[in-house]
Amino acid sequence: MKKTLLATAIAGAAAMAASGAHAATVYNEDGTKLDIYGNIQIAYYNTDGGVVVDEDTNEERVVGSLDGIADNGTTFGFAAEHMITRDLTGYLKLEIDDFDASNMATFDRSGQTGDTAYVGLKGNFGDVRLGSYDQLIDDWVQDPITNNEGFDISDSTVAHGAGGDQQEDKVTYTSPALNGLQFAVGTQYRGDSESSDPADFADNGPSFYEDSGNAAFFGGAKYTAGAFSIAAVYDNLDNIQFVDGNGSIDSVGDAYGMTAQYTINTLRLSAKVERFDSEADDALDTNFYALGARYGYGNGDIYGAYQYVDVDAASFRRGLSDAIDPDQEFDTGDDNRNEVILGATYNISDAMYTWAELAWYDKPEDEDDGVGVGVTYLF
Numbered sequence: 001m002k003k004t005l006l007a008t009a010i011a012g013a014a015a016m017a018a019s020g021a022h023a024a025t026v027y028n029e030d031g032t033k034l035d036i037y038g039n040i041q042i043a044y045y046n047t048d049g050g051v052v053v054d055e056d057t058n059e060e061r062v063v064g065s066l067d068g069i070a071d072n073g074t075t076f077g078f079a080a081e082h083m084i085t086r087d088l089t090g091y092l093k094l095e096i097d098d099f100d101a102s103n104m105a106t107f108d109r110s111g112q113t114g115d116t117a118y119v120g121l122k123g124n125f126g127d128v129r130l131g132s133y134d135q136l137i138d139d140w141v142q143d144p145i146t147n148n149e150g151f152d153i154s155d156s157t158v159a160h161g162a163g164g165d166q167q168e169d170k171v172t173y174t175s176p177a178l179n180g181l182q183f184a185v186g187t188q189y190r191g192d193s194e195s196s197d198p199a200d201f202a203d204n205g206p207s208f209y210e211d212s213g214n215a216a217f218f219g220g221a222k223y224t225a226g227a228f229s230i231a232a233v234y235d236n237l238d239n240i241q242f243v244d245g246n247g248s249i250d251s252v253g254d255a256y257g258m259t260a261q262y263t264i265n266t267l268r269l270s271a272k273v274e275r276f277d278s279e280a281d282d283a284l285d286t287n288f289y290a291l292g293a294r295y296g297y298g299n300g301d302i303y304g305a306y307q308y309v310d311v312d313a314a315s316f317r318r319g320l321s322d323a324i325d326p327d328q329e330f331d332t333g334d335d336n337r338n339e340v341i342l343g344a345t346y347n348i349s350d351a352m353y354t355w356a357e358l359a360w361y362d363k364p365e366d367e368d369d370g371v372g373v374g375v376t377y378l379f
Contacts, residue, residue, distance in 0.1 A: 022351055022378045023079065031083035041072035043150055043374030048366040065370075072150060072374050073097055075115060088123040093133075127174045135166050136184055136220050137274075140231040141257040144270045145292035146305045146341060150372040151359035153307040153339045156255035159276035159286045162206040162240045169194070169239075177224065185219040190239045201243040209241045209249045216240075232258040242280045253278040257288070266296035272307075283312045300345035300353060311335040337362035352377045 023037035049063025074097060081091035095116040118131025135157065142155045157163040172186035191213045198209045208214070220233035234256040242252050257274030270292040278284035290307035312335065343357035356373045363369075 024379070033081050035079045036077070037079070037379065038074075038076040039376055039378040040074050041149075041374060041376045042069065042074075043072040043372050044069050045150065045370055045372045047368060047370030063365075072376075077116075084121075088121060090119070090121055092119045093117070124176065126176050127172075129170075129172045129174075131170065132168045133170065133172075135163070135235065136172065136186065136218050137233040137235050137255055137257060138163075140184075140220050140222060141233050141259045141272060141274060144231075144259050144261045144268075145272050145290045145307075146303075148303070148341060148343055149345070149355045149357060149374060149376075151341050151343075151357050151370070153288075153290060153305050153341060154309055154361075155288055156257065156274055156276040156286070159278070159284065160206055160237060160240055160252045160255070162252070165207055165240055166235075166237070180224045181221070182224075183219070183221045186217075188216040188218070188239050190214055190216075198243045198247060198249060206240045206242055206252050208239050209243055214239055227263045228260070229262075230258065230260040232256070244280075250279055252280050253284075268292075268294045286311050300347050300355075302344045304342045305340070307339040309337050309339060311337075351379065 023035035025033060025035050027034040044067070046065055046067040049066050075095050076097075077093065077095040079091070079093045081089050083089050093116055097115040116131075116133050118129050118133050120127060120129035120131075122128075138157065142157070146152050157166065166188070168188070169190055170186055170188045172184055174184040175182055190208045190210075192211055194208055195211055196204060196207045196209050201207075201209065216236055216238035218233065218235035220231060222229060222231040234254070236251065236254050238251045240252045241249050243249055254277045255275070256277075257272060259270060259272040261268055261270040263269075270290075272288065272290040272292070274288040274290075276284070276286045278286075287310040288307055289310070290305060292303070292305040294301055294303040338360075339362060340360045341357065343355060345353050345355040347353045352375070354373070354375050356371070358371050359369060361368045
């Protein structure tokens with residue numbers, strides 16, 4: 001699940017992130033500071049199951065609505081920093097999730113994973129970070145459209161299906177902002193000790209399968225001028241790999257996109273173009289065109305997003321040509337769809353809030369459409 005924003009993180013609004021707004025400082029001496037923070041998130045969902053293939057008969061069948069109470073991203077974290085010199089600070093962050101707060105009495109953590117763990121140095125030169133953390137394309141391109149509580153629109157990470165692998169073993173340098181311009185470059189290194197057996201691809205899907213070390217590249221740039229900002233990111237996904245029918249190993253493709261946003265008091269408007277350029281199958285090439293809005297009304301936020309998903313898209317040009325002139329020679333695929341998400345939060349107190357969301361994905365048999373309501377307590 002997306003990490004929660006308790007209020008709109010834009011100019012003029014009170015920005016409170018689940019990973020820091022309510023952190024308790026337990027040590028702060030001699031230039032060293034340690035904060036502890038966390039949240040409990042529990043939600044009720046009712047979603048449509050869509051169409052599945054029966055394993056016994058190999059026939060398709062329609063699954064009705066599915067509902068239940070579930071953990072929604074409960075997190076416990078530590079953040080520490082130490083002033084090495086007046087111009088240089090070392091820091092760390094460690095977050096653990098997957099607690100399954102709705103079933104703690106019977107919860108078995110074996111096989112579960114953490115969320116974030118990294119160390120870094122920051123100063124006048126910028127910021128250097130090493131560890132596991134969210135993708136740059138997620139932070140700069142995807143989140144400004146929807147950083148919701150439960151439902152999310154699809155994106156390049158959903159298209160390649162290995163977002164967890166994409167977050168690990170990374171080094172990123174982020175420059176300071178100079179006249180509104182900032183850039184970030186990084187690499188993800190996977191060694192031969194981390195390689196999976198190519199024979200397991202059919203069961204495990206995209207992962208790292210090479211028998212030698214490999215470094216992937218990602219980078220982006222962001223420009224901010226007053227209430228307007230625009231960001232672009234590219235990721236070659238070289239360590240998210242597939243195995244073809246001949247046993248050859250290759251990257252699943254490339255991901256890139258651009259998002260612009262503008263704020264007016266407590267209203268944030270955003271627009272995105274994003275693409276997953278598949279190497280595994282041209283039919284998986286996907287363009288994403290999205291609009292988002294989020295408004296802080298005082299006791300919470302009201303937000304929504306619309307996205308057109310162009311599947312089997314040869315290029316951005318084809319998608320734009322279809323929008324301008326549907327009769328021209330570029331045809332859209334049968335799996336193209338429209339996605340809509342609407343939601344609202346209400347602050348019960350500075351540390352507790354509720355939320356409700358509605359999602360529509362325009363898929364056959366209403367697959368994944370649903371509603372959700374939940375509560376979050378932050379500390």
